Amino acid sequence: MSAKPKPIETAGEEGQKPDTGLRDLLGYRMKRCFNALRSDLLDTLEPFGLKMISFSVLNVICDSRALRQADISTILSIERPNLVAVLDEFERLELISRKVDPGDKRAFLISPTLKGLALRKAALIAVKVHEQRAMADLDETQIGDLMNFLDLVENRLAK
Amino acid sequence: MSAKPKPIETAGEEGQKPDTGLRDLLGYRMKRCFNALRSDLLDTLEPFGLKMISFSVLNVICDSRALRQADISTILSIERPNLVAVLDEFERLELISRKVDPGDKRAFLISPTLKGLALRKAALIAVKVHEQRAMADLDETQIGDLMNFLDLVENRLAK
DNA sequence: CATATTAGTTATATAGCATAACTAAATTGA
């Protein structure tokens, strides 16, 4: 199961990738892994004109209608200013609509258009293919464990 | 396998974090987790004047002496241009020395100074504390599994 | 109603990653 290929690495042997010490660190492994995943995901999203953030934003908008911008920020843990350009672009492309909240004229209610819903559907399919490729060496149980471990670390560090 | 575990999501129940669909995606969870980890790690490294990349670079230099810059780039999977400023700063701070390779006058051999070795040692201790905090909810086996899973995903996506 | 808070925005800064193009030195191969 967990049989790790312990590399001993006492002396003499100079491996081609002497990142030995760093390999013990979760942060280092996660950075490497996330980087590979991010790069592949960006390639996957490129045909849809989406990036990581905009993909996430579009998904949230499509899953729960009539959110306010601050809600989206909170849900995705992104700063409000960083959301504005994404929504501006979405609006320009007619993927979403901004409607003034009748009950609070400061706020906008964000809703997906049919075009937005269609784009998200298509992109999500592509992303799921990408994910299956990324996790091809893991079985269902391992995938569940991995997801769970990531949540545990994230929540542990949550301020 | 067509039975999608769709949580129906008709009406009424409005979860506080409706990132439902996204939660199924490894990329989304990993991004959130990595983000939390990265933020905490940056805080950890700040007293040492280090960032994620410079910390990694310093570690590699301290673990295997007399590397060329291109070796460091390859080991850490970073682009050569992005290494230059890091090494310039390290040199300025007298953490490393650049010596022309006698066998190839184009190349520099990078070695840590005593000051560099000391800084890396101190920073590594702090990082290990940070890591223990991050993984406090995981036992040894789970940590090993998590590391392994990350490697599997990274290697699967390696071009 | 005066004050404080909130929603969205603008401007700006930093970290990380990536590519093209340059120079000097080494390699190649005709």
Next chain:
DNA sequence: TCAATTTAGTTATGCTATATAACTAATATG
């Protein structure tokens, strides 16, 4: 041998992602 190619390091530059301060307009509070 020497022209052409490749390689090591560098410079310049751009983009994505994240973060903060400060502004405006509207709302909430005391």
